[in-house]
Amino acid sequence: MTESLSPERLACWRAYIESSQRLFTRLEEDLRADSELSFADYHVLVLLSEAPGQRLRMGELASRLVFSPSRLTYQISSMQKRGLVAKESCPADRRGSEAVLTAAGLLTLREAAPHHVRFVRTNLMDDLDDAEVACLTRVFERLGRRLRAARDASSTPADK
Template sequence: MIESLDSARMAAWRAYIEASQRLSTQLEEDLRADSGLSFADYHVLVLLSEAPGQRLRMGDLASRLVFSPSRLTYQISTMSRRGLVARQSCAEDGRGSEAVLTAAGLLTLREAAPHHLASVRHHLMDDLDDAEIACLTRVFTRLGNRLRAARDASTTTRQE
């Protein structure tokens, strides 16, 4: 049987769940109101804008977004219809495909970014001091690395 959480850990867990859901919802609402983009749209545009040649293999993009291949295919298809990204065959490997940022996608990102940054600052960052920022960075970097490693290990085990 799994041991239950003590009261401090339960309070931390509930505070995290409720606040993270409220924060995600608020950031998404602000992003949609300011730019018409979903948070997933915005994240795809950011990742592609930072990638060499503003393109990423679909598998790499899915991994970075923590999306299933089918969810990414749907996401890229909807964004492609809006002219924000294109899907192209991979130059190095014709079997694979890449998501590529379009000029319209880059312009959309540049227009949305200042509003999104203002929302992130207002709803999260401006309320935290330097020690809290450092603590959050440590905690979520460690957690992200652990979860990524566990996922990679389980994917490797399934493939064998």
């Protein structure tokens, strides 16, 4: 049987789970009320806006969003219907597809971003000092690297 967590570590785990769920739920509600975007919509728009040529291969986008291929297909289809993104053949490899940010998608992102940033500041960042920001960044970057490595190690060659 696995050893249970110490009371301090259990309190840390529960505080993380409960506060992150509350934060994400409020973030999702706030984005929808202000811009009619889901968090997934917003994240796709941000990633595409930052990508060279404002386009990313579908596999790369799915990996960065931590989405399954089918979930990404559904997400992109929904955003295509609203004119926020397009899906095009990859110029370098016609077998692949890329998600491409449209002008309407970029405008939607630019309109939503100031309100979103205010939300993030008010509900998280303004409560942290510089040392806490640095500590959380180190912790979550390390955790992200470890989780990506574990996922990559468990993937079959066909999954990659």
